[in-house]
Amino acid sequence: MCPFHSLAGTMTNYAIIDAARTERNVVLHVVDLGSADATQWLILLHLFAKHPGAGAHDEILRLTIVNEEDEFLSVTGALLAREAESLHIGFQFHPVKLHINQLLSVEPLGVRSGEALVIVFTLQLHHLLADELVVVAARPPDRKGKVRAHATMTRDDALLRDVAELSPKLMVVNEQEANHNGEFMGWFNNMLNYMGPCLMPWRRAYLHAGRQWSDRMWNGACSCRRSGISLPVMACNAHERMVKWAEQMKAVGLASTTMSADAVAQTVMLGQMVTGCSRAYRVSSEKDVYFYIH
Numbered sequence: 001m002c003p004f005h006s007l008a009g010t011m012t013n014y015a016i017i018d019a020a021r022t023e024r025n026v027v028l029h030v031v032d033l034g035s036a037d038a039t040q041w042l043i044l045l046h047l048f049a050k051h052p053g054a055g056a057h058d059e060i061l062r063l064t065i066v067n068e069e070d071e072f073l074s075v076t077g078a079l080l081a082r083e084a085e086s087l088h089i090g091f092q093f094h095p096v097k098l099h100i101n102q103l104l105s106v107e108p109l110g111v112r113s114g115e116a117l118v119i120v121f122t123l124q125l126h127h128l129l130a131d132e133l134v135v136v137a138a139r140p141p142d143r144k145g146k147v148r149a150h151a152t153m154t155r156d157d158a159l160l161r162d163v164a165e166l167s168p169k170l171m172v173v174n175e176q177e178a179n180h181n182g183e184f185m186g187w188f189n190n191m192l193n194y195m196g197p198c199l200m201p202w203r204r205a206y207l208h209a210g211r212q213w214s215d216r217m218w219n220g221a222c223s224c225r226r227s228g229i230s231l232p233v234m235a236c237n238a239h240e241r242m243v244k245w246a247e248q249m250k251a252v253g254l255a256s257t258t259m260s261a262d263a264v265a266q267t268v269m270l271g272q273m274v275t276g277c278s279r280a281y282r283v284s285s286e287k288d289v290y291f292y293i294h
Contacts, residue, residue: 008122008174009040010270014263016118017047019170027092029062029115034100034122038076041065042083049087060090064109068099101155106162117168121175157248164252171254 020028028048032041041063048061063080067073073095084091096108111117163171246256259267 005037005122006039007270009037010043011267012120012122012172012174013040013044013047014267015170015172015259016044016120017051018260018263019118019257020048020051020116023116023169026058027060027062027112027115028118029064029111030118030120031064031066031109031111032120032122033066033103038079041076041080045080045083045087045089045091049089060092062092062094062115064094064096066096066098066100066103066109068097068102070097073097100159103159106166109166111166117166119163119166119168119171121171121173157252160248161252164254170257171249173249 016028016030030041030044045061051059061084065073065076077093077095080093081091094110096110098108249256
């Protein structure tokens with residue numbers, strides 16, 4: 001991830017439409033776990049409107065958004081409904097007033113049989129990494145009658161397993177490509193490199209002030225957090241490398257898939273447009289499965 005969150009959202013939309021091309025389901029159900037931006041879904045409406053059958057209402061886009069803010073859900077629902085009406089497409093909005101930490105089962109998501117289901121996590125799973133372990137029901141006794149030990153997993157593992165059991169057509173995970181789970185100075189330096197452009201003045205101060213820079217930088221980091229720049233200064237905001245997320249996806253029975261060459265080309269081109277062809281940020285892909293904005 002990078003400050004261009006809208007680019008990650010549009011990339012997700014391309015993946016959704018790409019996956020829906022081979023589906024003949026009447027309902028395309030997109031579940032957004034933890035949305036905070038309606039712009040992404042406005043773009044999806046326009047992309048969906050170009051899908052064969054959408055204009056004749058033969059296909060319906062159903063959007064479920066999980067968010068704890070009443071106002072956000074009501075405003076977003078009204079905005080998307082008006083846009084869908086202007087595009088003459090079938091649209092259903094299903095708000096779920098919950099924080100992802102409160103989502104203890106998948107029942108509130110209202111998934112129905114026969115839907116082409118897409119699950120989207122955008123900067124949400126990492127909140128559950130440092131959460132307390134969930135105790136899973138004890139396994140049945142073995143043949144000798146000995147009771148087996150309980151199994152445990154973290155909250156993110158438990159949620160991923162629940163979602164995977166819904167058999168989604170596609171699951172998209174957008175997270176920061178960073179490891180903030182080691183020693184303090186390790187992830188602190190990692191954070192500095194990630195937010196380098198924003199923190200360059202403090203880097204210059206380091207060259208002139210020596211060790212005093214550390215104290216100033218810590219105070220500055222806390223100040224930035226209050227100003228709205230999200231920095232990983234708390235243990236609960238841990239992050240993992242993409243390879244770790246991929247391992248978790250595989251562990252719950254999900255397989256990686258590739259995007260079409262056209263979708264990949266559009267994503268790369270959009271990245272160049274957003275950055276103004278600057279070398280500061282670029283979009284790259286690995287096997288057209290993992291995309292990095294860096």
